[in-house]
Amino acid sequence: xxxxxxxxxxxxxxxxxxxxxxxxxxxxxxxxxxxxxxxxxxxxxxxxxxxxxxxxxxxxxxxxxxxxxxxxxxxxxxxxxxxxxxx
Numbered sequence: 001x002x003x004x005x006x007x008x009x010x011x012x013x014x015x016x017x018x019x020x021x022x023x024x025x026x027x028x029x030x031x032x033x034x035x036x037x038x039x040x041x042x043x044x045x046x047x048x049x050x051x052x053x054x055x056x057x058x059x060x061x062x063x064x065x066x067x068x069x070x071x072x073x074x075x076x077x078x079x080x081x082x083x084x085x086x087x
């Protein structure tokens with residue numbers, strides 16, 4: 001019988017974390033595909049936090065729920081500033 005006195009090291013499972021921008025693009029396309037106005041739907045979601053503004057088509061709702069609303073706003077402001085103000 002062998003004794004094990006060392007510490008077992010667990011390896012964390014690397015979950016692929018999409019960036020907020022990638023998630024927003026995916027959700028936007030899913031909303032378009034279902035015939036919704038993506039700007040209106042995303043605005044409703046950001047203002048209220050109600051996930052029913054986002055379609056479940058292409059897992060868009062579950063993806064957007066991975067983000068905090070402040071993360072979404074931060075990404076939108078970053079994108080706007082980089083594309084409108086800085087260049």
